[in-house]
Amino acid sequence: MSPALLLAVPVLGAFVLPSLHRASPFASRVAGPLILVVQVALVAALWQQAVVHGPLVIELGGLPAPMGIAWQADQLGLLWCGALALLALVLWPREGHDPNRAATLTLLLVGAGSGLALSADLFNLFVLYELTALASFGLVVSQGTGAQAAATLRFLLLGATGSALALLGIALIYAATGTLNLAQLAQVTPGAMSDPLVLTAFALLLAGLGVKAELFPLNTWVPEVYGAASPRVAGLLAGAVSKLALLVVLRLLTTIFADTGAAMVLLGVAAVTVLAGELAAYRAQDLRRMLAYSSIGQLGLMALAFSVSNPTGIAAGLALGLHHLLVKPALFVMIADWPRRRPQTRGLAAGAPWSAAAFVLLALSLVGVPPLPGFWAKLVLLQALLGTGGGPYAAAAALVLVITVVEAGYLIPLARQLYSGEPAVRVRARIGRGVPLILALLLAVVLIGPVAQRLDQVASSVPGPATALPRLSASEPGQP
């Protein structure tokens, strides 16, 4: 089975869906989720293969590495493909303004995102990154309000600038090495590129990828877009898409930029991101913006973990990412019915007891209260940072601890406020789409041992520079 299917199935679905809608609206409503279910099944099948046989490398078009378009179906990429598809399924657009268009764009996003997670060369990465960005621009404006249009325009400008910079970075690398295949680059780069050049290329790529990955200072679009977009879309972008961009950064860091100063650059950027996101969230009065800022902070934590880039660090990043993938979309869809201003949520629990209780649970997990999963994720992060040793990593660990207090400083008063006094207006709020995410979170509390073991296994299977060139020949089992 080819990993390219993970790109092809949803993208083809996205092409077919609008015409199908014209022929039979019912069929198109069923077809979308069905395609995602198929996608999940494909991921599961490929996952089995990857666990048994190791990462699967495919060159599309049959040409060998430097020329062909390489795909790499390793556990890391497949994990995110699966997470993306499942999250899209949970947040599938059923109602609202023009659900069919949103459905098409969601499928496109899933396809492009999966491709992004599995790409093994820079060219693919760039193209699919752009495709992902386009799909998410479309999703943000899908309700067509003025605020959405304005937010998207800014997002677009920033994204375009970032992409141009990333392209420049890719050009630098290509000019110096003559290849865009990640595995090859990993072996060629140390000799071919000087230190400043390597760092510049990384900085440029980071400038491009950082837009989606919500890294400082490229995340100025985040509060506006998440505040304006529908909660579903905000959940999807914050929950999965941002992490895909960070995943690409990790791929670059473990291959091309292994053993360079790039990890330190990422560490610095990530530390400022954490600080900026959480501190801005501390002051935010608008609930959605608060969640948006908090998402920046969480992405920063994930980037901190990835900057360690040994198996413990990668495992920590994956744990943080998966945790955030469950928590943040649940929060976004849950507060959709709430008043938007912070002070107006006083006494909300009287009318919406379940919604308030779920908020408390999610807030506690974000802060990292044992035995909730957020605690274990932070534990692994600290193990990774302090285990690496050295001043910068220890400082980052201290930052994580301090910022946890800040995090509690804005989430817990809000949670407390939900239970104090009688509200002026009784708000009825449902948890809605958040239910499966919260159930998954609770399940993770019980299954934390096996989950941690599996994440460790995924993290240690990530190919490093030495092992990044497993099978360059085109003779793959099950290759088309």
Add this chain to the structure above:
Amino acid sequence: MTLLDGLLLLSLITAVAMAWLGARAWAGWLGAGLYAGQLALLAGLPMPASSAVSFAVLGHTLHWQMGALGWFFALILVAAALLATWYAAGAWRRTYPRRRLLHVTVALNVLAMLILLASGDLLSLFVGWELATWSGYLILTQAGGPAERASLRYLVYTLAGGMAVFAGVVLVDVQVGSLQLADLRAAVPELSAGSLWLLVLLFTAGFGIKMAFVPFHLWQAEAYAETPGPVTAFVSAISARMGLFAMAVVLIQLIGPQHLTALQVPFTFLDAQGLLAWIAAITAIVPTFIALTQSDARMLLAWHGIGQGGYMLLGLMAGSALGAAGGLMHVFNHATYQAGLFLAVAAVIYRTGTSDLDRLGGLISRMPLSFITMLIGIIGLAGLPPTNGFVSKWMIYKALLNGEQPLLFIAAVIATLGTILSVYKLIHNTFLGQLRVEHHAVQEVPWSMRLPMLITALVVMVTGVTPGLVLDAVAPALEAIGLAAPAYHLGGLTTGNGNLDMVWVGGALTFGLAVGLAVFLLGSPSQRTHQWDNYAGGHFLSADIRFHYSHDFYPGLMRALAPAYRGSVRWLEAGLVTLVELAASAFQGLYRAAPLPAYLVVGVVLLLWWIQAS
């Protein structure tokens, strides 16, 4: 399932039962019964008691085991919960609308603290610590209003402490490669002085914040004082002592006094143990003198709770078996008299609606049993014979003198002086002097409240005369953390250079009082004056003029001490909060800045120029 599992399960059942039935009229009685059951299970627990439950996660195994030290604290914990719930079960419950929440929070706190006290490794210790912290937030925040703000302060402080502990735990994991207690104990001699210092500081700060050691003392008094009625007695008796338990485990059982004394503070004569002793001594002094300025009974007592915590650590860090025994024993003694004091204050609030020391007075004629409870309580708090507070403080003083620490001894005496002054203010302003007009109809509280109160007073007296009863529990606790126990008997202790036998002390006191009473009764004829008769230092006041001196107590002393109350720690705290606010608004302002793409292009040009140049 072991007996320990049974205890934890019963504790969980208590919490569930309170969540389900807590609003019923008889919920308090049910709760008290369940705590009595927990107490019975606790009494039958073998030492050390292991749990059959364990979790393997991330290469660590979390398991639970309660040793004699944990058992000692657990005994105080469950007994305090029993008495507080009993107190709340009867007539008192009608004064508080959110009874279910009250019962649930107490039950959750008992459960969380039992889990903490039964932790068998560092990871389960941290998990238990966090559970206790968060359930503590619930119990402190439940009353709403001022409690909401005070409890948030508690949360920020203790969470910061929790993060310090977290860092310590992960550092141990990284450096030792294991979180099992035995492995850390074995690895301590190999750790470098620097990393040992780091661990000591992280754990001390983390656990010390729960005990509200100076300079982290600001949060506790208000947070505790704002809890409803008997809950104040419960939290003051035990909650903060979790910090001492954890410190005893990590600093003494795991790191060990011999390694603490080997750590020198640069440029001073102090070692780590001396540093901790001085922090403890300052904590004994500063909050006690802050207590002296309070005009609310609950705030006054809560500030004393912090100061007495200083005595406990001072004993533990005195560096001898006697001192450590005194420190641990003070945990029990303090819990008993402090609970009695808070229950007496709750009784006053129940009848008069206030604990404002400027609006009370003369209640002795109306509430004599509450008065006796408070009297015995303040004698204990001040550390005077024949109460149990005297015994533990005697041991701590003796240990300081034997350990040739005269300065620490003087510090402890200064703190005791402040205590005596302020507890006199407490009992005078509440029970002595003239009764206020609006309190003429006040009666003693009902029996459901009297009994728990009187039981605490009885325990204070009985364990004061026979401290051997408490030392029976303290001695195995000391041995469990690797310290020797001093030689003791039922009536007191025998040390190399001085003995204490409270049976004799108590007997002599009783005899003296009896002689005094006899002289009083048989001697010169006495005149009985009415409570409202005035004596105003020569000024003539007739009985119809109310005169009860309570506001601005000790004016001369307060004027003399005024320069000392600078509130520098308050300034520090406010400054820190302002700093975070400023940084936050700076970052938020950054997110409003629009022309980011332009900056990016400039940045890239600079980068390319840098490559060109290098």
